[in-house]
Amino acid sequence: MSAFLDSLKWDNSGLVVAIAQHVDTGEVLMQAFSDRAAVSETLQTGRLATFYSRSRSGRWCKGETSGHYIKASARRAGCCMYMDCDRDSLVYLAEPIGPACHTNAPTCFFTQLDASGGEVRQAGDHHSREHAPMITLYALERTIAQRRAETEAGTNAGIKPSWTAKLLANPELLCKKVREEAAELCQTLEESEGKERAASEAADLIYHAMVLLNAQGVSLEDVSKVLRSRFGTSGVEEKASRPPNPQT
Amino acid sequence: MSAFLDSLKWDNSGLVVAIAQHVDTGEVLMQAFSDRAAVSETLQTGRLATFYSRSRSGRWCKGETSGHYIKASARRAGCCMYMDCDRDSLVYLAEPIGPACHTNAPTCFFTQLDASGGEVRQAGDHHSREHAPMITLYALERTIAQRRAETEAGTNAGIKPSWTAKLLANPELLCKKVREEAAELCQTLEESEGKERAASEAADLIYHAMVLLNAQGVSLEDVSKVLRSRFGTSGVEEKASRPPNPQT
Ligand SMILES: [Zn+2]
Ligand SMILES: [Zn+2]
Ligand SMILES: [Zn+2]
Ligand SMILES: [Zn+2]
Ligand SMILES: [Zn+2]
Ligand SMILES: [Zn+2]
Ligand SMILES: [Zn+2]
Ligand SMILES: [Zn+2]
Ligand SMILES: [Zn+2]
Incomplete structure (x- = not known):
């Protein structure tokens, strides 16, 4: 451990960059700094992401005050910590317990910028993920949810309803x-229709399945958690293959 | 723009942290720093992620030498840049052209750490994503690919084949x-079987669909790109709903 810690490229203040990322959604939750003790503690306990607080000049176990921990050992096998090529930056792949930000936003990165540096976020509400950096699949889920909200609020009255609304x-x-x-999608394999067609049909299937999940109040994060809970040392698919009942 | 740039919390060297993230896979590609000029250039051109190189003390448009750019405007609508709550850290949601790392690895974070600080990566090969921080869905895809590789290499001969291999x-x-x-999955809606069952069946469907994609050499990233290409200002689902032919 000490050889590894010696090998990190600490900055003048004895810190490296630490990025906490949501293991299911991929959201960058927060960016902070870690000193030698924080890296060591996070690795060894393998439980809670710990940083160095520059404002309080000391150890900072995220969540110790708020209860909103960031669980570092999000997977059963292996550790949650990843290092970059020049050894001065770490990613903690983690599962947040509650909001990651002290403002109660799910992620600290709740402000999107426009081309002129304008700040795009829900006025007075940075609790939503509406302008947070979401990857494509989760951004699609957010769009589906917005269509639903518009329909329920009647703000799209008179406008031709979207396919999602239908x-x-x-x-x-x-x-x-x-x-x-x-x-x-099956037909693309059965009839050898080619990769492009397969990707397109998979996109169709995923989109429609996500609308069906939305209709039941189930999120892609919920589904991802199910898949993650089936992970084992022998690989996720062994568990994924075990049907809940023999007919499945 | 200038008011926004003034509002950022620059460190003693006039820099903020800049994190480039893959818009489809969610991978953290690299972490660097940006000065005022780099933030301004990335925002205004909205095309290529630009940073400040601390080693060369100057502007660094990632890819200008290698051709391996990081395309910042990965989505049609809105900008790629997100700011954290205390204004000293930025996420660039982006699409990499080629490897993000100067070592030719897809991401700079190709080294996983174990609890004792041991470095886990493919010996002599950091080009693969095998030990990079992948979120659940992409980690599942990686496991499926590993099962396939084991089968093809015969390294699992004599061992009971996994469900994926079957x-x-x-x-x-x-x-x-x-x-x-x-x-x-449809039945969970039709028979009101509840959220837990819906999440579980969606997990089953996604897993099996991903094996079917692997069988055709199609990646989840390919599918994500299709979904992203269907994004428009009016929302992704409008395009997603437009079938390639009327019978679809
Ligand atoms: Zn670095
Ligand atoms: Zn969550
Ligand atoms: Zn915050
Ligand atoms: Zn608030
Ligand atoms: Zn279709
Ligand atoms: Zn910050
Ligand atoms: Zn690198
Ligand atoms: Zn190499
Ligand atoms: Zn099932």
């Missing part, structure tokens, strides 16, 4: 589409 | 499972 209003159509898209 | 060896079974799991 699907949400018609569970029969929605289920029909999910079954159809699954069949079309 | 599926890959039997396209008929694989397609049957994808159709079945789609039907089971």
Whole structure:
């Protein structure tokens, strides 16, 4: 451990950059700094992300005051910590317990910038993820949720309803589409339709399955957690393959 | 723009932390620093992620030498840049052109650490993503690819084949499972089976669909790119809903 700690490229204040990332959604939750003691503690306990507080000049176990810990050992096997090529930056792949930000926002990065440096966020509400950096799949989920909210609030009255709104209003159509898209995806393999077609049909299936999940109040993060809980040392797919009942 | 730049909390060297993240996979690609000019250039051009090189004390447009740019405007609408709560750290949500690391690794964070500070990575090969910080869905994809590689290399000979290996060896079974799991997911809505069951069936469907994609050499990143290309100012689902042909 000490040889490893010696090998890190500490800055003039004895710190390295530490980035906490959500293991399921991929959100960058917060960026802080870690000193030798914090890196050592996070690695050895493998439980809670610990940093160095520059404002208080001391150890800072995120969540110790608020209860909003960042669980570092988000996976059963292996550690959560990753180092960059020049040894001065760490990623903690982690599971946040509650909001990661002291403002109660899910991530500290709740402000999007426009081309002129304007700040884009919900006025007076930085608790939502509306302008947080979400990767494509989760951004799609957010868009689906927005369409639903617009429909429920009636703010789209008079406007031609979106396909998402139509699907949400018609569970029969929605289920029909999910079954159809699954069949079309299978067909790309059965009929050797090529990679492009396979990617396109998978996109169709994932989109429609996500609308179906939204209709039931289930998030992609929930699904991701199920997949993660099935992880084992022998690999996720062993568990994923075990059906809840023999007919599955 | 100037008011915004004034408002950032520059460190003693006039820098803020800049984190480049892959818009599709969520990988943290690299962490560097940006000065006032770099932030301004990245925002205004909205095209290529630019940083400040501390070693060369000057402007550093990532990729200008190697061709391995990081495309900052990964989405049609809105900017790629996000700021944290205390204004000293930025996330660039971006699309890398080629490897992000000067070592040719896809991400600079190719070294995983174990509890004793041991470095876990492929000996002599940091080009793979094998020990990079991948979020759950992409880690699952990586596991599926590993099972396939083991089967093809015969390193699992004599060992009971994994469910993934069985599926890959039997396209008929694989397609049957994808159709079945789609039907089971629909059933959770049709029969109001509850959130937990819906999340579990969605996990089943996604896992099996990912094996089917692997069988065709298609990655989740490919699928994500399709979904992203369908994004528009009016929201992704409008495009996602437009079938390639009327029967779809
Ligand atoms: Zn570095
Ligand atoms: Zn969460
Ligand atoms: Zn914060
Ligand atoms: Zn607030
Ligand atoms: Zn389709
Ligand atoms: Zn900060
Ligand atoms: Zn690097
Ligand atoms: Zn190499
Ligand atoms: Zn099932």
